[in-house]
Amino acid sequence: MTSPGLFSGFRAILQRDLLLAWRRRGDAAMPVLYAMIVAILFPFALGPNHQLLARVSGGIVLVTVLLAMLLALDNLFRSDLEDGVLAQMVLAPQSLSALMAARILAYWLVTASPLLVAGPILGYMLGLPAQAQPVLFLSLVLSSALLALLGSMLAALTAGTRRSGMLLSLMLLPLIVPVVIFAAGAISAVEQGLPWIAPLAWLSAALALTLVLAPVACATALRITLDA
Amino acid sequence: MSNFSTDANAIVEAHALAFSRRDEPILRPLDFHLGTGELSFVEGDNGSGKTTLLNILAGLLRPSSGEVHISGYAPGTDGARAETRLLGHQLGLKGDLSARENLRVAMGLYGCREGVTADQSLAEVGLCGFEDEPIRSLSAGQKKRVALSALNLGNARLWLLDEPFANLDRAGIDLVNTMLDLHLQRGGAALVTTHGAVSFRQEQTHKLRLNI
Amino acid sequence: MNAFKTWFHKLGSPPFFYEFAGYLRPWLWVGTVVFAIAGLIGGLIIAPPDYQQGDAYRIIFIHVPSAWMSLFIYGVMAISGLIAVVWRMKLAEIIAMESAPIGAAFTFITLITGSLWGKPMWGTYWTWDARLTSELVLLFIYLGIIGLYHAFENERQGARAASFLIIVGVVNLPIVHYSVVWWNTLHQGTTVRIFAPSSISLSMLWPILAMMIATKLYYGVSLLGRARIAVLERERGKDWVRQIVMEGTKDA
Missing domain, CATH: 3.40.50.300 (P-loop containing nucleotide triphosphate hydrolases)
Structure with a gap:
């Protein structure tokens, strides 16, 4: 008999999620489209003033990208719950945290990577200074990963409820405020020619901590959702 | 213990x-x-x-x-x-994935018995030729058979x-009985x-x- | 010590809690009213006007106790939430969930009084002051907890999920506070300090303390009242609840 190792479950879920995302690749384009629509509306609302747009561009791109990631969050566990796959994951002789880590990684890869491509382009269109581009990209990588980890924990809590789209955003706001502060802080620091490494270092530290804790929290939350 | x-x-x-x-x-x-x-x-x-x-x-x-x-x-x-x-009532299959892909996930999660492959297990439940068919397009009875073959792969x-007999035809019911028979014989x-x-x-x- | 232990265990049983809370509430009411009257008279009439702010500062007799309560109640929720998640104790779930709306109300009062005070102080009702911003985020944390609790059909499951969120919030709150302080200094420099370390005189201090006691007692009154109703709702179908309902209808 072949008993499944820790990594086999992780790999199975990661492969499955990437395959599912590939089958529905149209869905993956939605967040990017949303981010572009929102970011493109800002110049119309604020006027085509280069200086003003350049000053707010980093913040706009950051917030738009994070909001766009929310679109896919609500459905993260819901479809698995409805077709009984979630129960199979909970019942499998595997560490549920490892399976959740795979689920979160897949979500981040599928949702965030197109946004990480679109983010700098939107930044350029809004007139973000060239020296701020690398910092914007780094901030987007770190903050989107943090949002994926924190958000999936909350999505696990709301998976069993009827209405959760708005609730999820409400619950996420307090968790994401520090992330936005530090990510945008780094961008505005580089624009002013100040050292920008400190806020990004803080974000990386937070990411390292969340990387360890969020899958465990996610597994606990799912057990509550399934009343186990 | x-x-x-x-x-x-x-x-x-x-x-x-x-x-x-x-x-x-x-x-x-x-x-x-x-x-x-x-x-x-x-x-x-x-x-x-x-x-x-x-x-x-x-x-x-x-x-x-x-x-x-x-x-x-x-x-x-x-x-x-x-x-x-x-x-359970919910079979735990992803509609967008094929029968074989669903079995792969089950094997990753639960492991499998020595020398059993996904295709072989699907053939045992009479789904030879449906390996690449997305679950979504199968009938209720066929979906049940896929779930049964996922069960049969494991070593629990x-x-x-x-x-288990719901949604199954006469042959399907016999199939469940045979599977149960073999499972009990294995201890x-x-x-x-x-x-x-x-x-x-x-x-x-x-x-x-x-x-x- | 042993007697206390058995008493505490007994308190966990719903009928005993119901009776005990019903007995305690009138006394807490009396305390609330006494301390609130003393604090309000002391604060609004006896205490002298501030030499800089005149009478406008008097709102602190509401603002400061509410701000303190908004955090104190969260602390109570964190402890009972932890008990609810780990030991699945029914009463802890009820305490955590019934505290949340009271805590949200105190947070809301803090925000309103803070912004009313801000008008004479800063010339605007709202400023992105670190303390005010943290309080706003705290309000959202409370609303998320209440929303999550009510989103579940099974209230015990909802209570456990919301308790989990409370615990997440305990970790998050200090992070929010310090990041907001950092953000604030980064963007606009330090704002006006409201309390210089020793600027408060005794004639202003004692009414604040009286109001702090009054708000605590009021929290007790309100929580016990809400918890009694919640206990009855959750235990409906049990004999002791049926008996109470029967007696109630007989009296009426």
């Missing part, structure tokens, strides 16, 4: 197992015992707690009172999860089957819920009647 287990053959041992929700009894106190090679049909009307019983044994629900052990472990613990497979000793045990009478050839069957 707990010293609770008195019988080395015992896979499930339940003592005064009961469940209530909002203080309303769903499952009256129940005593039963299931050893290797034994099968038990759980009978009862709708709402008599058949599914609840299976969910408790799988570790999805916590019993309100009483004790239950699976090969000496409490349900839901690592030891018990390695021994248990649940096939305890099968918890919730209404497994099974708890099967039905609301109708089903003819089963095995001699070592018990009946567990739930009343509310």
